[in-house]
Each structure stands twice: as structure tokens, then as C-alpha cells.
Amino acid sequence: MRRKHARPIIMCSTETFRMYNALCTENSGQKKKRTGKREWVFSSRTPAFFLAAAIGIVNDKTVEGKKEKQLTRREYIVNHRCFEAFSQLIKSKFNLKTEQETIDKLVGFQEAGIRELHDEYHKTGKIDFLRIYRDVKSRL
Amino acid sequence: MKNFGPYKGIYELEFKKRDKRNIEIIWGTNGSGKTHVFKAVKWCLYGYDPSPKDKEPREASRKDAWECICGTNKEDQPPPDPYMYVYIWFEDTTRKETKRYLLKRSVRPRSSMAYIVNSTQIDIDCELTENGKTVYNAREKIESILPVAASQFFMFHGEDLRYMSQKHLEHTKKAIELILEAVTFRQGISDLTKIAKEIEKERDYEIRKVGDLSTIVKLKNDVAQKIEENEKDLEKGKEELESTGKGVVRIEEELRSRQKSRMTMSRLDELRKQKSQLEDDERKFLLRRDNLINQLPSIVILPEMIKILGKKQERHEKREKIREHILQLRGRLELADEISKLEECICGHEITEVERRFIKGQQMSIEKEMKKLKSELFEEDPTYYQLRETIASIKSGDPDFETLQKDIVDLNLRIDELDSQIKKVEGHLSGIEEEKIRELAKERDELKKKEGEIEERMRTIERDKKDNEQKKERFIKLIKQREKAYSISTALDDQLDMTSKCIEAFEFVVARLSTLRKEQIMEYSTYFFNGLTNKPEEFEKIQIDDDYNVQVIDSKGNIIYRPGLSTGEREIVALSFILGLKNASEKVAPLILDTFFVHLDESHYSNIIRELPKFADQVILMLTDLEYKNLKERAPESFFESVNHVWKTNRIQAEERSELMLTQEVALHA
Secondary structure: OOOOOOOOEEEEOHHHHHHHHHHEOOOOOOOOOOOOOOOOOEOOHHHHHHHHHHHHHHHOOOOOOOOOEEEEEHHHHHOOOOHHHHHHHHHHHHOOOOHHHHHHHHHHHHHHHHHHHHHHHHHHOOOOHHHHHHHHHHHO | OEOOOOEOOEOOOOOOOEOOEOEEEEEEOOOOOHHHHHHHHHHHHHOOOOOOOOOOOOOOOHHHHHHHHHOOOOOOOOOOOOOEEEEEEEEEOOOOOOEEEEEEEEEEEOOOOOOOOOHHHEEEEEEEEEOOEEEOOHHHHHHHHOOHHHHOOOEEEHHHHHHHHHOOHHHHHHHHHHHHOHHHHHHHHHHHHHHHHHHHHHHHHHHHHHHOHHHHHHHHHHHHHHHHHHHHHHHHHHHHHHHHHHHHHHHHHHHHHOHHHHHHHHHHHHHHHHHHHHHHHHHHHHHHHHHHHHHHHHHHOHHHHHHHHHHHHHHHHHHHHHHHHHHHHHHHHHHHHHHHHOOEOOOOOEOOHHHHHHHHHHHHHHHHHHHHHHHHOOOOOOHHHHHHHHHHHHHHOOOOHHHHHHHHHHHHHHHHHHHHHHHHHHHHOOHHHHHHHHHHHHHHHHHHHHHHHHHHHHHHHHHHHHHHHHHHHHHHHHHHHHHHHHHHHHHHHHHHHHHHHHHHHHHHHHHHHHHHHHHHHHHHHHHHHHHHOOOOOOEEEEEEOOOOOEEEEEOOOOEEOHHHOOHHHHHHHHHHHHHHHHHHOOOOOOEEEEOOOOOOOHHHHHHHHHHHHHHOOOEEEEEEHHHHHHHHHHOOHHHHHHEEEEEEEEEEHHHOEEEEEEOOHHHHHO
16 A cells, blocks of 8 residues: 655664664764773764665675665755755665655665675774775766 | 193192181082182192092002193194193191192193104103102102091092092001001001011921931941941951962962973973964864865866767857858848849849749749758757856866965965974973963962952942042031031021010001001091981990991991991991091091082081081081072171182183182172
């Protein structure tokens, strides 16, 4: 049955939810900056969501599965400065019409992208944004 | 007199008393000018015609003079001769030395006037000489000889007499008060009352000022006590300041002995400060980094977006090509249409049927081609332009990741370096020494702060003390003022008492004088009444009661009220009363009686004729021709022995003037 209204909460898999917790300060239950080598990478889940989705799109990888955890509020995603560009790309690439379809597609991509980010974080203790940036620049 | 009233030219009347002859007679027909002689005397003396009907004596005016100069003429007609005067020569024989007076009152046109038409164009002069010497205040002098108020009892018309006989009450009171000069007293009482009120007001004001003296004294004492407290506080503050200063000196000495350690400490503090600044910078860099991370996803998908845009652009270019082709065909079709409508070619040759058919064929083939192209033309993708704009904006906002990363690395290096320096310095300075120095410095700072607070408190106390001293001075000044006000109010109280006593004295004098004069007036009036009445056995005396009612008491002691008297009797009572007032006024002057024999019966008439020479030193009678005829017939021979001059007034109607002349009777009786 088709839903009449857009869903206010974006859901994700349990695994993804844990990865986000590892990478972001949000919902960590710790207000202080983490001491030691490993530190929080993202200030909130929204930039992590978009970067993961971007990596998923670039690698053209999606992960489908059961979504049972509440990741973030829909309005945080929709009102982010990157959403317009992602929306145009997804709609053009996959010939989608509605915003909900676009978000659903993005959720699939971010599921794949966050795994890559988490892998890197797990191995190196940080995420090398400069490397990501340089990779993109080389492709342009 | 000259040009007075109806009299044109100069007339001279002599009323000089000779031997026992003290009666002057002026007679004439009605309207011949008798009364104008009477008026001339009054005008010369007072400048106007005072009458018992006047409520108050008034100032003479030009209007009064204008009435005299116009006489019987209408007011709007200017007098032919504007120069008028009346001179009176008279003697005052009441004193040891006889004084001779000449009173001149004259009217003349204003210097610039050729002729006069109203009262504003005349000037009045008045001059009085006493034994040939000019008296500067003529009006006052005349008032002292015969006051305006008293003149009503010396010069009166028959009408005035009848008026007095009808309405006693108010005029009796007024007349008595005139004689008493009670107006002056009353004015004095009123002035004194006013003064008393002013004094009272001033005294109340002073008393009000004095009212809160005790409060001011209390306030002054309070302020003095505060000053004492301030002084104590200041002394205490000085002691505290001294002890704090000693403490500071002691700590400074101790700190000086630890000079080297202190220097190391200051270096350590500086390093820590620098580190905290760098940490602040780091926080700023982290914020910038977060911002760049937010932009990074858009950059990551940028190659994908460019790829999609490329496909969209190909499609867009293909569409544009078809559109351009269609436009070209449309141009050609329009040109063919235009040519088909023409009759001949541009070069002048006529277009043949073959050529027309060729053009038609061309048109059809173009239309066919256009139809085919239009079917091929697809719709423009709306997202193409949006995508293009988005890519452009992402490119323009490209974050400077390289620089930021470099800055962060540099910053971390500097922080690490500072950390190592701090550790090194901390190693030099033992923990115990640092703690001691910090404690001493803290103690010194606290003592200095305390010192500053004590100094500030002392300054405030000094200010308070100064304020209180100023207040005290003000209160002392105020107390002095109040004491002065108190003495003034006491003096004013005395003055008020004195004024009240004066008012009481004035009132007593007025009451006493009034009683005395009333008795005197009653006595004189009764004397004249007994001589004039035809029933001397029926009436005993004339009485004036407390309400100033003039009453007649009969022989049985009963009061006879006015309605009980006949008109003639009432006039006799009025005449007696006036003569009584005249005598009571203690002034000496000729008595001028103008036509007052009208209502008198035979007996009253003869009584008056008999008593007339005794009325005053000199009597001037104004009589109508009928009265004069009666007089000649009825008066005894002895009466004419008292007559000095007889003047007759004549009216010359044709010339609109009157004249005065001595009659032959004078010769007969003189």
C-alpha cells in the first residue's frame, strides 16, 4: 500500500546504525571530546550520511536489507545544502519523480558508502578527507 | 462775571454788608437768570454745582464749564464769545486778622483754536490770592474756608429743601456725617483696617517661617552627630590602611627574596597563555573543517553529475539543431510565398506560368520537410539547466582543503612544541616553590585590593563629612533667619495691637462726635424751628434718633412722625434742620436761598421773614417776581431796614440774553 505522506524519520539497518555511532558525536552519550588516538570524525550524522551516499553513488553500490533503526530526521537531510545536488543527480540518473523515491535511493547508497568509511576509520583511526578530495579532483 | 450763562458782557454785583443791612435780594421772572447768579458763585468756588443729591464730592470738569458758557443755548451751538470768567472778592472775618481773598475762575479757548465747538477745546484757569498773594493750592484753601459738603447748608434751592423734607433718613445721616467729617474718619478706619490686615498677613508669614524652628534645630543636631561619626570612621580607616600597608610591604619583601623563581613562573604563565591561544585557533580550524566536510559530498558526486550533464547536453544540442533547421525552412517558405505573390521579377521580367509552378513545387517540398522535422523534434529536458547551474555553483564553492589541512598540521606542531617547552620550565620550578609564590602573590593582591577599598570608603566618608558640614552651616543660617523672623513677628504683633487700638479709638471718636454733634444739631434745629413754626406751644423740640430719623416731639413728649406733619411744616422742619447743620458746621458764609417760599402759609411766611436776618450774617435771597411782590406787600417795614441791595434780572428774548440791574427800590428802602 502506497503511503500518503512522506516518512519523517529515515531508517537504516542495525549495522549501519552502529557504524554511524562510531563515527559521529551524535547520540554517543559522551559530551566530552574523546581522548587518545581515535577521535570523532563527524560533528553530526547528516554530513556523514551525505558523504557515505556520495561514495555509494561513485562506486555504484547499494545495500538493501531490513531497516529497523532510526538514523536521523528527514528534515535534517532535506534542508542540508548538499540535498539539491544529490536530488538532481539521482532523479536524472535513475529517472525518478518524487522526493521520497530519491531519499529511498540515497538510503540504499549510504548503506554501502558508510561501510567503506567505517572500514577506513577502523583501519587507520581517521578518515582522510584530503585523499577523497584529491581523488575527486584527479577524476575531473 | 463775564459771559456766564445767559449773561453776555461784564456784570458786577456788590453784596457788601453795611450796618445792619445783611439781606440782598435778586428777583425776576422765571427763566430770567436768577439761578445762574447762584450757579456762578458755586462754579467760581468749586468748579461745578454741588447738590445734596450728589453721593460724593467730585472733581470739576470741562463739561461743567461748557454748560456754564453755553447757558441757555443748545450744546451743539458754539458760544459767540468763548471767554468767560467769574471773580469773587470776599473777606474772612472769623480770625483776628481779617483776610481778603480774590478768587478767579476763567475759561478760554485753547491757544491753537480759532473757534470752539465742544468742551475739549477749552482751558480752565483758577487763581486765588490771599491779601494780594497767590495761593498755590486754591482748591484746598477753598475747602478749608467752606467745604463742598458744608456749602449745601449755605446755598440751597427751594427744590433741595423740599427734597430734604421728603426723604430724611439717608440724607440726614449723610449730612451729619458731612458735618462731622466722618468720611475722613471712616476713610482713616478703613485705611487702618487695611494696614492691620497687611500686618496680620505679614505676621502670619513670619510665624509660619518660625513654625518649624524646633525641627531645624533637631536636624542641625542630627547633622552634627553624623559629622562626629564620620570623623570616627575616618580615624578607623586610617588605622586599617596603615596595617594593610605594613602587610603589603612584608609580602613584597618576601617576594623579592624569591625573585628568580618568580621570573621562571612568569615565563611559564606566558607559555600557558600562548598555548591556550593556539587551542582557541584550533577550535576555529575545526569549525572550518566541519564546514568543508559539509561541502565534500557535493564535490564527490561532481564527476557523476558532469557525466549526466554531458548526456543531457548532447540531447540538447541535437534538439537545437532540429529547431534551427525548422527555422531556416520557415524562412525559405516565407520567401517563396512572397515571390508567388509578385507580378514580375526584380529585374523587370514578367514571371511566367512555368516559373510559378516551379515555385509552388518548391513550397510543397519545404512544407513536407518541415512536417517531418517537427515530428522528430522532442521536448526540452527541464533538469538540464538546473543541473548546469548546480554544477557551476559547486565548482565556484570549491573548498580549500589543501590549505586547511596544512594549517591544521602547522598548528598541531606548534602546540606540541609549546607543550615540550612548558614541561621543561615546569621541571626547573619545583611544585612547592610555585605554590608558595602564587599564595604570596594572591595575598599581596588581596591586601592591595583591600587597601583600595579602604581608600575608596575613606573618600566616601570625606565627601559625606563635607556634605554634612555644608548642611550644618545651612541649618545655622536658617536658624538665624528664623530667630530674626521671630523677632519681626513679635514686633508685628505689637504693631497689630496698636493698629487695633487706633481703630477702636477712631470708632470711639466717631461715635462720641456723632452723639455730641447730634445733640448740637438738635439744639440749633430746635431753636430755628421754635422761631419759624406757627404752633410753638404744640411742639417742644426736634430730635434725631439713633437711626438718623428727624422727628418732632410735641409738648406732651410724643413723637410726631413725618406723615403727621403738613407739607409746609415738613419744609419748616427741613429748613430748621439745614440751618441747624449750618450752625453746627461752625463755618461762616453768606446764606443763599433760591425760591423756597412756595409752599409756606401766611404765618410760616411771616415767621421766616421775621427770622430771616438772624439766619446768617449775610442772606442772599433769590425771588420770583410773585414772591417779591408778596414780600413787598407782607413784609414789615423792619425787614426792609435789613435789605442792602435789590437786583432785578431781565430776559431780553430778542438778543437771547439776560441782564442784571439795581432796581429803584434800593433807593426807597436804602
